[in-house]
Amino acid sequence: MNLTENNSSCDREINDSLRVPLLALFGGAAVWLIVGLVLGLIAGIKFHAPDFLGACPVMTYGRVAPAANDAVLYGFCIPAALGVALWIFARLSGQPLALPLVPVVAANLWHLGVFIGTAGILLGASSGHTWLEYPRAAAVILFAAFMLIAVSAAATFGWRRQQELYPSHWFLFAGLLWFPWIYSTANILLNSHQLPRGVVQPIIGWWFANNLVFVWLALVGVGTAFYFLPKIAARPLANSGYVLLAFLTLVFFGTWCGIPQGAPVPAWLPTLSSVAAALTLVPLLAISIVTLKTVCGSNVSCKGGPFCFIRFGVMSFIVSGILYVSAACPQYSRILNFTWFGAAQTQLQLLGFAAMILFGAIYELLPQVMGKPLPQPALAKAHFYLSMIGVLLFFVPLVLAGVVQGEKLADANIPFADANTAALKFLRVSTTGQMLILLGALLFAVNIFIMTIQWKLGIAKTVIAYIKSPLETAEVKS
Amino acid sequence: MKTGLSIFIAAFIALGTSWCGFVLAPLLQLGSAQQTVILQTTDNWPLQRTGAATLGLQVYRAYGCAACHTEQVRQTGSAFEVTLTSLGNQKPADFIEFTKSLFVLPGLANYTNAIAASLNGWNGGLPKTLLTATDKDVATEMADRLKAVGVKSETAIIATGPDIARGWGSRLSVAADFLYDQPVQLGSLRAGPDLANIGVRAPDANWQLAHLYAPKSVTPNSTMPSFKFLFEVRKVGASPSPEALNLPKEFAAADGFEIVPKPAAKQLVAYLLSLKANVPLYEAPFTPATAAK
Structure with missing residues (x-):
């Protein structure tokens, strides 16, 4: 299985067609990443100093924490993943991006939606359902923007030169179908004036959250990794049979996870979910085998480059998947449910897996699209080490906090306050991790912004030169 | 996975089934739930x-x-508690003698000490808790035996678990x-x-x-x-x-x-x-x- 790409003159056309949409998607994404991580840091500090910024209702923990998570997922992960997917589709098709203006409009629309959503949460208009907090106005805009980008991606996919599909196609194409379906279902049912009765709401909420944070991110993250890892390692993607197995089991089993054990819902729902979670070990295993066989023995000296990011991302995915499966296991969920363990898994999935793979992909593709190297390659390397250490310092203490807190909560003789205090010690370390991740993200944003500014200056110079030169000759002739 | 259509169908079936299972089915099962x-x-x-x-x-x-x-x-579970509410025409001392005859029964043998301890020094005050933290079968058997000799008792169900504690x-x-x-x-x-x-x-x-x-x-x-x-x-x-x-x-x-x-x-x-x-x-x-x- 090789990347059968046409590396001839159409490279230039592809890159030209992608430049504006990708800068629009990535530029906004970088801003939202910073916003999300700053809000996350504020939320984290509130556990050490509960009244930090406490006089301001906008900065209540219950508003800042979901706003932070949503800004990272909706503001950064999704637009960045869509940009990367557009690039991969165009490259694999051997065609320039179809309808290149549509994603530009859509990118701006998307970032407007995230802005309205974040403002909505902070002002108290949250819907109250995890990962669906954005008020309806924002949700409608996000849905429309996603559909526009999906149209452009699907058209690029449809007009491809080679009939044969590459595995990344499967994952990314399924992702294009996945999001509109789950997002529309969940918003129509949970973001309306008349909600479904009682616990139907959280059931649909869990279904949506699982399909977005676990399945959708897995589809785009693994799809991206399976494109870039073989490409950078300059060797084919190993074991095509395992890749197919991973894809099919991920979509068929992964989509049934997410209903927590012991939830106040009919027992068949969590039971089905925990069976599905156990079966999700199959795609996790298959993805690790494929990645190991593709990566091991290759002579890539990555030293903080894109390869490092993507490799770390895949490792995070496996660990996050194992944490997810273990939390769905009835014996462990009794301890781990309602603790920091769940937050640890989510943050690893977002910042350790999805964001790291997207950083790597962007660092790899942006110089090609812009036709010039990264302005500050040293910052990109520093970003990798900061992010890697940051993610480890962020999620490992949260996992430990969850286990300790869970064990203390399970013993009714230990006062609640003691269980809480035990977890707070670990939270001090994880706040340090958050700071490092934020620092890394700032370096990422510096590279993106310098590139954007250089490009805009370049255009301005061309325009000025164009305005100046013909005018003079024309005047002379007249 | 040779064509776009086959990916579409695979993803559609996968998500469609889970949509039926976790969106449609709960709406049908619980969407029109009423007060109980x-x-x-x-x-x-x-x-x-x-x-x-x-x-x-x-x-x-x-x-x-x-x-x-x-x-x-x-x-995490349920415990049953058997409480004596009326001795009928029995005297407390007779009743204590009677409970000793229960200890040979296979179901109650394990609770010998517990029952004996709870009746130790008992002067006949009611209600009197006889059995705590037991399971449903034992509680039912105890209640049946007491009923047979004209003694009234009540069985209470107590939910257990750290949250409840x-x-x-x-x-x-x-x-x-x-x-x-x-x-x-x-x-x-x-x-x-x-x-x-x-x-x-x-x-x-x-x-x-x-x-x-x-x-x-x-x-x-x-x-x-x-x-x-x-x-x-x-x-x-x-x-x-x-x-x-x-x-x-x-x-x-x-x-x-x-x-x-x-x-x-x-x-x-x-x-x-x-x-x-x-x-x-x-x-x-x-x-x-x-x-x-």
Whole structure:
């Protein structure tokens, strides 16, 4: 299985067609990443100093924490993943991006939606359902923007030169179908004036959250990794049979996870979910085998480059998947449910897996699209080490906090306050991790912004030169 | 996976089945759920909230209280308790003699010491708990044996588990408890205690208001942020407001000022006090403490 790409003159056309949409998607994404991580840091500090910024209702923990998570997922992960997917589709098709203006409009629309959503949460208009907090106005805009980008991606996919599909196609194409379906279902049912009765709401909420944070991110993250890892390692993607197995089991089993054990819902729902979670070990295993066989023995000296990011991302995915499966296991969920363990898994999935793979992909593709190297390659390397250490310092203490807190909560003789205090010690370390991740993200944003500014200056110079030169000759002739 | 169509079909079937399972099926099963009847009564459960409490749920949602508080109690099992209510025409001493004859029975043999200890020094006072922390079969057998000799007893069901031992509820939370919640705020993290029965645990509205204004004034080791912006600090008028908070010195307002809850604070407290979940239901049976008299 090789990347059968046409590396001839159409490279230039592809890159030209992608430049504006990708800068629009990535530029906004970088801003939202910073916003999300700053809000996350504020939320984290509130556990050490509960009244930090406490006089301001906008900065209540219950508003800042979901706003932070949503800004990272909706503001950064999704637009960045869509940009990367557009690039991969165009490259694999051997065609320039179809309808290149549509994603530009859509990118701006998307970032407007995230802005309205974040403002909505902070002002108290949250819907109250995890990962669906954005008020309806924002949700409608996000849905429309996603559909526009999906149209452009699907058209690029449809007009491809080679009939044969590459595995990344499967994952990314399924992702294009996945999001509109789950997002529309969940918003129509949970973001309306008349909600479904009682616990139907959280059931649909869990279904949506699982399909977005676990399945959708897995589809785009693994799809991206399976494109870039073989490409950078300059060797084919190993074991095509395992890749197919991973894809099919991920979509068929992964989509049934997410209903927590012991939830106040009919027992068949969590039971089905925990069976599905156990079966999700199959795609996790298959993805690790494929990645190991593709990566091991290759002579890539990555030293903080894109390869490092993507490799770390895949490792995070496996660990996050194992944490997810273990939390769905009835014996462990009794301890781990309602603790920091769940937050640890989510943050690893977002910042350790999805964001790291997207950083790597962007660092790899942006110089090609812009036709010039990264302005500050040293910052990109520093970003990798900061992010890697940051993610480890962020999620490992949260996992430990969850286990300790869970064990203390399970013993009714230990006062609640003691269980809480035990977890707070670990939270001090994880706040340090958050700071490092934020620092890394700032370096990422510096590279993106310098590139954007250089490009805009370049255009301005061309325009000025164009305005100046013909005018003079024309005047002379007249 | 040779064509786009085959990916589309695979993804469509995968997501479509889970959509049917986790969206459509719950809507069909629970989407038109009605009130249920409280066990051994004719009362309905749950009741619609009052106006203030309904608005209070929106305050709870808007401030994201569910980020730190759950509203669901877990239960690990049930224990049965057999309590003697009437000896009929037997004398206490005769009854103690009679219980010794029960110890040879296979089901009750393991409880010999427990029963003997509970009857040690007993002077015939009723009600008298004979068996605690036992299972359903043993409790039923005990009750049958007692009935056979004309002694009356009651069997109580007690929900068990760490959440219940902490006093966070009398039983596990079930779907019926959330029938009227729009939106349902189950929560997923216990950075603060569970609130499923906070209306039973802390039924004093003034305590709730003081806790919202300055959590440390009522629970010294609380890590909850204060929600001071839900209160108004104002000059005392002609006469102090009846709603003014009565706080310890270090949290109280300066002299000549009083702290009065804004409507949102009162609504939020009304909502918190409406959280009870303290009645037995068919799917979550237990014997309420008052019924054991």
